[in-house]
Amino acid sequence: MKSKGASFGEIMIVFLIISVALIVFLRITSDYLKSLVFVKEFFILNSLLQSKYQLLIAYRNKALERPFGGETIQTAVWPSFPNNFCIDFDASTGKINVNSASTCEFKLINGLRLNYATYTISSAPFNDYYIFSIRAYDRLRRISSEIENIYITKWHPAF
Amino acid sequence: MASSFLKNKNSYTLLEVTIVLLLLSFAILIVSQIYLNVINTSIIVNDYYQSLENVRLGTEKLWRILKYGWSFKVLNNGQGLSFQKKDCTTTTISFDSLNRILNYQEENLNPESVFDPDLVKVNRIIFVTDTPNVNENYAYFQYAPKVIVIFYDLEIRSKRGVTTSLVFEQAVAPLNSTYTSNLCQR
Numbered sequence: 001m002k003s004k005g006a007s008f009g010e011i012m013i014v015f016l017i018i019s020v021a022l023i024v025f026l027r028i029t030s031d032y033l034k035s036l037v038f039v040k041e042f043f044i045l046n047s048l049l050q051s052k053y054q055l056l057i058a059y060r061n062k063a064l065e066r067p068f069g070g071e072t073i074q075t076a077v078w079p080s081f082p083n084n085f086c087i088d089f090d091a092s093t094g095k096i097n098v099n100s101a102s103t104c105e106f107k108l109i110n111g112l113r114l115n116y117a118t119y120t121i122s123s124a125p126f127n128d129y130y131i132f133s134i135r136a137y138d139r140l141r142r143i144s145s146e147i148e149n150i151y152i153t154k155w156h157p158a159f
Numbered sequence: 160m161a162s163s164f165l166k167n168k169n170s171y172t173l174l175e176v177t178i179v180l181l182l183l184s185f186a187i188l189i190v191s192q193i194y195l196n197v198i199n200t201s202i203i204v205n206d207y208y209q210s211l212e213n214v215r216l217g218t219e220k221l222w223r224i225l226k227y228g229w230s231f232k233v234l235n236n237g238q239g240l241s242f243q244k245k246d247c248t249t250t251t252i253s254f255d256s257l258n259r260i261l262n263y264q265e266e267n268l269n270p271e272s273v274f275d276p277d278l279v280k281v282n283r284i285i286f287v288t289d290t291p292n293v294n295e296n297y298a299y300f301q302y303a304p305k306v307i308v309i310f311y312d313l314e315i316r317s318k319r320g321v322t323t324s325l326v327f328e329q330a331v332a333p334l335n336s337t338y339t340s341n342l343c344q345r
Contacts, residue, residue: 018186025193032200036207043211044327047218051308051330058289058306058332065292065301089308089330094290096306108328109287109310156337 038143045117045136045145048106052119052134053147055087059096060152084122106136116140129153199319206317210278211325214313217261217273218329221252221309225331229343231304233286240286240307247343254284259314274313282324283312303336 006014086104088097104121106114119136132150137143171179225231227245234241239253249266252273259280264270274281288304296302313325335342 021190022193025190025197029197029200032197032204036204039208039211040323040325043215044325047327047329051328054330054332055306058330058336061300061305061332061337062289062292064337065305067293067295068297089287089289089306091285091287091308094288096289108326109308110283110285112326 038141041138041141041143042145044114045138045143048114048117048119049134049136049145049147052087052121053150055089055096056121056132056150056152059087059098060154061156062096064156084120086119087121128155203317203319203321206278206319206321207315207323210275210315210317213275213278214311214315214325217279218311221263221273222329222331224250225307226334228333229299229303229335229341231288231307231333233288237285237287243343252286254281277318278316280314280316280322281312282314283310285310298339299335299341300337300339303333303338303341305332305336307331307333 084100084102086099086101088099088104088107089095089109090097091109102120103118106117106119108114117136117138119134122133122135124131130152132152133146133148134150135144135146224244225240225242228242228250229247231240231242233239234251234253238256239251241249241251244250244265251262251264253262253264253270254260255262258276259282260276261273261281261284262270263273287308287310289306291302293301307330309329309331311325311327311329314322315325316322
């Protein structure tokens with residue numbers, strides 16, 4: 001008499017199909033969520049990079065704030081270190097701080113530190129200008145974002 | 160033929176058919192639930208993209224206006240900023256903590272929200288500017304802020320009620336901070 005039950009092979013095929021379907025569905029959901037997290041992190045990293053870029057411009061412009069009697073075109077006081085440095089804004093003193101370091105943490109003005117993300121600023125000094133590159137790196141998600149070839153003159157004329 | 164069909168002894172019992180239908184229903188239920196979850200996730204992700212896009216538009220608008228602004232003054236311990244736009248219109252950006260929105264208001268006009276209140280709620284906002292290095296104020300560049308830093312603590316929302324936080328900072332170095340005189344005060 002022919003057996004009505006399913007064979008082991010048939011059961012395995014059914015399980016395989018169900019497993020593949022589950023994996024595909026879960027993968028799609030996970031990719032959706034991952035893409036959201038990545039977009040959000042890129043948004044944060046790019047905002048912070050843009051913020052550092054503006055701080056560099058502001059730091060150069062601070063050189064104009066000198067007592068009268070001097071030249072109208074001032075040379076910006078850039079740090080003596082040639083390669084890497086960090087630039088931060090201290091909200092309590094209202095000062096832009098520049099420190100020599102190869103890797104920097106993101107310190108937000110309310111005291112929050114984004115420990116999972118770091119940035120580096122590399123500079124190439126020339127006679128009249130610097131070329132800066134700022135690179136931010138998210139250690140958790142292993143993503144990075146970069147602004148390259150920022151040309152900033154060492155001086156700024158007063159219009 | 161009909162008689163041979165009725166005489167077929169190999170047919171399934173009612174119990175067997177019921178069990179098969181039950182198993183099939185469970186399988187369909189599980190698969191459809193997973194499918195619905197995928198669809199829900201994609202809707203939530205699309206909503207978040209829309210909210211992030213709204214944040215980007217709002218912050219870019221502020222960046223553009225502040226870049227060409229004059230006479231910046233921080234208000235209410237950093238919860239607002241007053242300045243003059245490129246056309247010298249007095250403008251205020253202020254945090255409404257009750258409704259959790261960031262208002263943008265030009266002189267003699269009604270306030271408008273920087274972000275869409277349905278998509279973005281503002282938990283906290285801080286405006287700070289740098290302090291000048293000298294006490295002289297003969298020239299605008301001597302006392303004008305060289306940078307305005309804005310700290311955002313936002314809550315972005317999906318239409319399905321799911322929320323996530325977005326904390327970031329924005330800095331603007333105003334172009335007019337190197338001018339000798341304040342064109343809005345002539």
